[in-house]
Amino acid sequence: MEPRYDPHGVEERWQRTWEQEGLYNAEADDPRPPYTICFPPPNVTGELHLGHALNGSIQDALIRWHRMRGFNTLFQPGYDHAGISTQNVIEKQLAEEGKTRHDIGREAFVERTWAWLEATGRTIFEQLRKLGASMDYRRERFTMDEGYIRAVMRFFVHLYERGWIYRDNRIINWCPFHESSLSDLELIHDDVDDTIFYIGYPFAAGGEGVTIATVRPATILADVAVAVHPDDERYRDLVGREVVVPYVERRVPVIADERVEPEFGTGALKVTPGHDPTDFEIGRAHGLPEPAVIGPDGRMNERAGDLAGLTQEEAGERVIAWCRERGLLEKQEPYRHAVARCERCKSRIEPLISLQWWCAMDELKRPALEALRERRVVYHPESQHRFAIESLETAPDWNISRQLWWGHQLPVWYCPDGHVTVVETDPDACGDCGATELTREEDVLDTWFSSALWPLATLGWPDGTPELRTFYPGDVSVTAREIIRLWENRMIFAGLELLGDVPFTDVIITSTILAPDKRRMSKSLGTGIDPREVISQHGADATRYGLLKISSTQDVAFSYGAIEEGRKLANKLWNASRLLLQAGEGDEVALRPRDVEERWILARIDSVRATVEEDLSAFDFSHVAHSLYRLTFDDFCDWYLESIKPRLYAGDADARATGLAALERVLKLLHPLMPHVTEEIWSHLPARATRLIVAPWPEADPAHADAIDSLERVQDAAGIFRRSGVLVKLGDDEKRIFDAVVKPERVAANGNAAAEIERLQKEVDRAEKMLANDRFVQNAAPDVVEAEREKLARYRRELDALSG
């Protein structure tokens, strides 16, 4: 064994070995209790980023821990077809060839997408293998593989038959670039500098009229009313009167609606149901018409009269000029406000009324809300649990149709008479009239519609497979905050609706990793860090350790220091094992603690085991990493191994056998975090019959607990021993050694009894003062007072020993 641990080669070797030996595999007929985690299916076109790496490290730590604890673990891999995102990639390729998707047609487009995926997609799981993620790679699924498509079709038909899927003309977010609707959750909001115009709408009967404020003057052409708040005293008398819309010179009513904000602008709102979501709601409530003057391409349409064909900006200018000429433009001001953009192409979103498919949420979300409130599913941290409930409560009906070509085409067919047939596979005839000339709905489903089925469909649903029976419901889902509403909540209601049970019991929301300088990681800022490089440079174990160490409930800065720490820990373990192995020949690994330091380290390991179990159960991975680092460096190496060196050098077989047994336990505790180095060391230990990855997790071992207290005080002086070049031999009477040997040595080594006495005197004074305080003695918890008394007694003893 070399004196330096080098992860290169070692990690790849174990990854191959584990997989080849089938140790990642999960079997449905395994009688052990199941433990299931589905890796959130990454975009099929994507590459591993730090979010994946952190997610993978967390999930794999949980999986490996449970595997060692005797669970039949399934870590499920797979990809998402990622509708818009993938279509984007292909459209960009086409654009480089000077073409659009319409030039090659739908069939060729879809074919091309598949061909491209075959050639270049699906690389993330190769990268996750290099992280050591112990997934059952045989079970890789895709949201558009044959079985999965059946699941999606079944889900749609199921919801349709429940009466929850409907088609309606409603206002949606239209992306002019993708020429598709988008859900609210697929938007981003950006501040832009705009101009707000104040425009007078004269009374139809003549006179001043009312002034409104708008940033989109082009939409004036589609105004159907002016609305004010019902309690707005200023406008009370106006309600019911008619005003004239500028430019088009159309008479429209003044109405009252609570959705109007009296404080904003002039408190009077021009109502444009065709081009604004709020106005749309107001319009529906008042039964107003919904004219549209802007088309799907974002330009003015034929209903815009002489402005048809213009961009909105051009049309707006013409409208403003018209108003200015007639003295209707009261003022204009610079105005900064947020606008919605497509999260993929950044195009400005056009609110348009469009015929779309919808999924009603009221019935679907009710059982999910119940499950969340009863905590059958719990989000971690707790603040996210509240957010998840709130999000679900307020979830509007779901726009599930997209006007894209890449995705699951809706299982909806129309006959020439306009009858609608909804079935899972191509029907022969119209369900209503028997007509055989059917055309299929062109729209595809929102990508998240299929993602919602991930925990079920990957296990074979809608078929009643053994996998589904064994591994559903699963256990944990690990994901990022922004995906709670898009994905997690939807998996919950889909699972409850289709199988009557939640898909998992815990959802871990991971922290966002920022660049080391706390800026957002982004390619354009050049602040991105590629986890694949980190892994190849520092090793998978160090990367895993580092990511888990910095993980928390808030946003965290990436830290190479934490990765370094992981590397150091691996090296330390490696050398600790060398010390023990080189100290003798035998292949004995056995607990034969003779001296208190041996009982002490066993007790420490057991105490850390308990802490680690608690922290893993609470998903506090940072704390786990911290505890194990301290255990390895401070307790195991700096103190315990140092103290048994004399015995090891003397060839004491018991000391070696016990040391190896203790080392084994430490390796086990660390394996979920740093699987490779621990397995590698394990393989060097004598007579290893089994792999560490499937070795049993340490049992509770309280046998040596009493050794902790007695030795820890002596440990306090350990530094002195080593510095003075003396290796202390600790007998049963540690206390005697401490008082008689350690103290004087410490003083001698420091050459500084006065300072030590001063320090102790300060402690004594402090403790005496507290204990003399009646209110402290009466009010503080009894064990706190007792601890203080013990401290005082100890300080006094030490003080006596020094000054006496």
Place this chain on the structure above:
RNA sequence: GGGCGCGUAGCUCAGCGGGAGAGCGCCCGCUUCACACGCGGGAGGUCGCUGGUUCGAUCCCAGCCGCGCCCACCA
């Protein structure tokens, strides 16, 4: 506008009612037979500010200042 969170050593962060901590960095000393990716020693902090609760507050409460994130249809 709403929600969440954060301000502790030069940097990154842990601790969260009774002794101010870790990693990295810095200074001093060690080629001690596991490890210089190491060992020992050390410097460095009014624990954002102001009040309150308490015998006692970095820790609980309120306000303020600063920073970040998420959500949002104020035209």
